[in-house]
Amino acid sequence: MARRRDRGRAPLKPEFALIERIRARAAGRGDVLLGIGDDAALLQPPPGQSLAWSTDTLVSGVHFPDDTAPADIGWKALAVNLSDLAAMGARPAWATLALTLPEADADWLDAFLDGFCELADAHGVALVGGDTTRGPLSITIGVQGFVPGGGGLRRDGAGFNEDIWVTGTLGDAAGALRQWRAGGLQSMKLRHRLDRPTPRVDVGLAIAGFANAAIDLSDGLAADLGHVLARSGVGAELDLGRLPTSITLAEHFADEAARWRLQLAGGDDYELCFTAPASNALAIEQALSACDTFATVIGRITREPGLRLVTPAGEDFALGDESGFSHFGGQA
Numbered sequence: 148m149a150r151r152r153d154r155g156r157a158p159l160k161p162e163f164a165l166i167e168r169i170r171a172r173a174a175g176r177g178d179v180l181l182g183i184g185d186d187a188a189l190l191q192p193p194p195g196q197s198l199a200w201s202t203d204t205l206v207s208g209v210h211f212p213d214d215t216a217p218a219d220i221g222w223k224a225l226a227v228n229l230s231d232l233a234a235m236g237a238r239p240a241w242a243t244l245a246l247t248l249p250e251a252d253a254d255w256l257d258a259f260l261d262g263f264c265e266l267a268d269a270h271g272v273a274l275v276g277g278d279t280t281r282g283p284l285s286i287t288i289g290v291q292g293f294v295p296g297g298g299g300l301r302r303d304g305a306g307f308n309e310d311i312w313v314t315g316t317l318g319d320a321a322g323a324l325r326q327w328r329a330g331g332l333q334s335m336k337l338r339h340r341l342d343r344p345t346p347r348v349d350v351g352l353a354i355a356g357f358a359n360a361a362i363d364l365s366d367g368l369a370a371d372l373g374h375v376l377a378r379s380g381v382g383a384e385l386d387l388g389r390l391p392t393s394i395t396l397a398e399h400f401a402d403e404a405a406r407w408r409l410q411l412a413g414g415d416d417y418e419l420c421f422t423a424p425a426s427n428a429l430a431i432e433q434a435l436s437a438c439d440t441f442a443t444v445i446g447r448i449t450r451e452p453g454l455r456l457v458t459p460a461g462e463d464f465a466l467g468d469e470s471g472f473s474h475f476g477g478q479a
């Protein structure tokens with residue numbers, strides 16, 4: 148009697164062929180006891196550490212322009228998740244990848260994995276599982292990392308008179324999106340900041356002992372700092388003249404007020420915003436010297452609630468309705 152395996156192998160279903168391509172490129176780690184291929188991954192967190200866990204979805208046309216290269220999508224999908232771990236002061240370890248694809252396109256997947264794996268490898272992140280389904284292009288990544296037991300940087304710790312810091316420069320990605328929407332000439336430098344954000348993992352780890360609150364900037368400084376203020380029960384005053392601005396952004400957006408709007412409400416920066424007592428400023432500068440980027444003090448925490456924006460001339464600046472990206476618009 149012919150046994151089943153003697154009849155030769157049935158061709159892999161496209162879904163499993165894709166999963167196999169992913170598995171072949173997933174790096175391992177010593178704390179991954181069982182990775183892709185079983186019903187669940189088995190993972191070994193280090194003793195005494197808390198697990199920081201976050202997930203984010205990217206939808207084509209919403210979170211990236213529909214002409215974004217697949218490798219950039221792979222990079223960005225992981226980057227925005229690692230940025231959340233950075234904002235917690237967590238050390239990344241593992242990731243899961245739920246992919247919804249319009250078709251089983253191996254070339255697209257390989258290019259996507261080029262970007263994804265480049266960033267995962269740079270941070271020593273192991274891809275430990277996921278799901279693969281058919282539908283409109285959408286990518287949901289989960290990331291897990293470690294913080295010292297019960298520690299981590301939270302949104303609710305900002306205190307009166309603390310300095311407000313941001314890393315890097317603000318508004319570059321929003322400038323790129325503005326140019327892309329306008330359909331005219333586009334700066335490749337700005338577009339690179341939109342397509343390949345740098346998660347500030349090193350900064351999150353470096354400032355964890357000195358900062359009292361932190362958030363990553365995904366929806367725009369005004370909205371995201373607003374979350375910190377609301378959770379901490381405080382307000383803030385920002386000095387718009389101190390917003391860190393790239394030379395490229397200043398070249399392409401000469402009007403100061405238009406630039407401030409991009410920097411305050413544009414989103415997609417994936418820089419970190421954190422607060423710390425002024426007495427920690429030197430320690431923070433020192434800790435940042437080992438990081439890939441700089442950080443700038445742009446204002447301070449106030450007792451009065453609300454966000455006050457002050458121009459270099461000392462006048463109040465009104466942001467109006469443009470207070471940051473919101474998926475469902477208007478009031479929640």
Ligand code: ADP
Pocket residue numbers: 166169182183184185186187188243244245246274275276277278279
């Ligand atoms: P199940 O039917 O149990 O959900 P799947 O066929 O969806 O199993 O997945 C088989 C294995 O492949 C699992 O270990 C799962 O975590 C992994 N996997 C599926 N899709 C992906 C993906 N897009 N990225 C990484 N791992 C994946």
Ligand code: MG
Pocket residue numbers: 277278279
């Ligand atoms: Mg599944």
